Amino acid sequence: MDELSWLAVVRHGESTGNVAAARAEQSGEEVIDIPERDADVPLSPTGREQAAAVNQWLTGLPADERPTVAVISPYLRARQTAEHALDAIDARTWVDERLRDRELGVLDLLTGKGVRARHPEEAERRARLGKFYYRPPGGESWADVTLRLRSLLGDLRRDHAGDRVILFAHEAIVYLLRYLIEEIAEPDLVKLARDGEVGNCSITSWVTGDDGRLALADFAVVHHLHREGATPTSEEGVDAEPV
Structure with a gap:
């Protein structure tokens, strides 16, 4: 099968929503105070520094190792x-709505405490169905997000075989790309999400091996942030799973 030569995904830099959500969780609040809709949450000053550090890393690569295609979530951050x-x-660049963050429906802007207090039945249903298949009313499950990512990967493989592709997206997207590309079983994916950490502006990448298949090269690395002086952060914010 034709394959990309290299694929990377960058989680967006720290957003004002990440900061507000971390503050709300730490102070025990039920609602995250974010005035914008999720799609319009911007980067914080730290997030802009982190994104600039990614640029320093990319421009420091040899010319033949830089991305030739970039696909971006429509969300502002x-x-x-x-x-x-x-x-x-x-790089040829465009926005693709299939890379947007997971939609949380009625759980949007609620902390874990807020979900348990205001929608205890949803907390129970999520515990029964599990992280991958639970769909909040008006929102998406991880399985739903996987379907749109499967479609996007198929298009990239068909139209950009041999290219070096970089994606700019969200925490859940990183985990679900690993699920799709590496054919990770659901229980292992859930464990990975529970134990792993996908920090802001971390980079996950795959390279095509001799067998013609993409294989994981790096997972959620942040060395470029340390090197360039940008502060690594891992606040979940509006990317978080509230229950």
């Missing part, structure tokens, strides 16, 4: 990350 990160990078 991802688009701003890509704008900073891709400066001076000659």
